[in-house]
Structure formats: C-alpha cells, structure tokens
Amino acid sequence: MIFATLLVTAPVVLIPLFLVVRELGMLDSYAGLIIPAIFNAFGIFLLRQFYLGLPKELEEAAVIDGCGHWRVYWNIVLPMSRPILSALAIFFFLANWNAFVWPLVATSDQDLTVVQLGIASFQTQYSSNWNYILAAATIAALPMLTLFFAFQRQIVESVKTSGLK
Secondary structure, eight states, rough: OOOGGSOOHHHHHHHHHHHHHTTTOOTTTTHHHHHHHOOOOOHHHHHHHHHSSSSSHHHHHHHHHHHHHHHIOOOOIHHHHHHHHHHHHHHHHHHHHOOOOHHHHHHOOGGGGOHHHHHHHHHHHHOOOOOOHHHHHHHHHHHHHHHHSSSSHHHHHHHHHTOOO
C-alpha cells in the first residue's frame, strides 16, 4: 500500500497537502518547506529493503545477551544503517534542492525563496541574458556535485546492498 502511493503524481497531492500545511500553520516557514518533503514512500521502501538484508542472527545474539528491542535498534541496527541513511538524506536533499512547485505554492516570503525559484525570477528579470541564467544554474548545481563526490561511496554502497538478501 505504501509503495502504491508512488503511483500518485505530485499535482494530485498538491492541493490537499497545501490545505493540511495551512491548517497546521506552517505556510511561509521552513517547517512548511521541509516537513512535507520528509515523508516519502521511496524512503520507506529503501529502508525496508535494507533492513530485510540485515542478518537476524545479530539481533538474536543481542537479545540473548540481554538487550531490549530499543537497545538492539540503537546499538546494532542504527550503526549498521548509517550508509543507507546517509544516501537517503542525500536523495531527499537533492529532490528538495531541485523542488520548484511546492516552494512556489507554500511560500510567499522573499526570505524563504529557494534556489530554483530564484533562478526562475532571475530568468524573468533578465530574459534576454541567458549567460546570467546559465551561470546561476551552474552555481546552483555545485553544492549537489560537491555533496555527491563527498558521499559517493555511501551512496553506491547503500544502493548496492539495499536490494540484496
């Protein structure tokens, strides 16, 4: 059921999500930009696949040694899931860094303008000077390239091991 939510496109969810965020009082705030983007079926699916690949023997050995369920998760499962969590954080950051429609709908404050909205307003301001617009797009891509090269190993390892059993 959770995986089936990936079939629903973003424009279908946009108006109900806006109504929920408005009722919670999170419009024109960082929380209104960040919190709706955190909950995603892709993240749940990726974590599920990773956790299914973890050996049950580690958890059973910890329970035999006297650990409770929370301590097993905190001391064994969570340290082993560091690569998948870092890759998931990078995937979500990339998706939210390139988001255009949700920040356009959820914010009207100029202080909360994200990079893509800034480039779009830059395009309307300097419509004939494409060299400025492409320079802004290049500068907007640099943090993501830096992030990818810094965490390249964790991304590849997490994607490689998430589908194995």
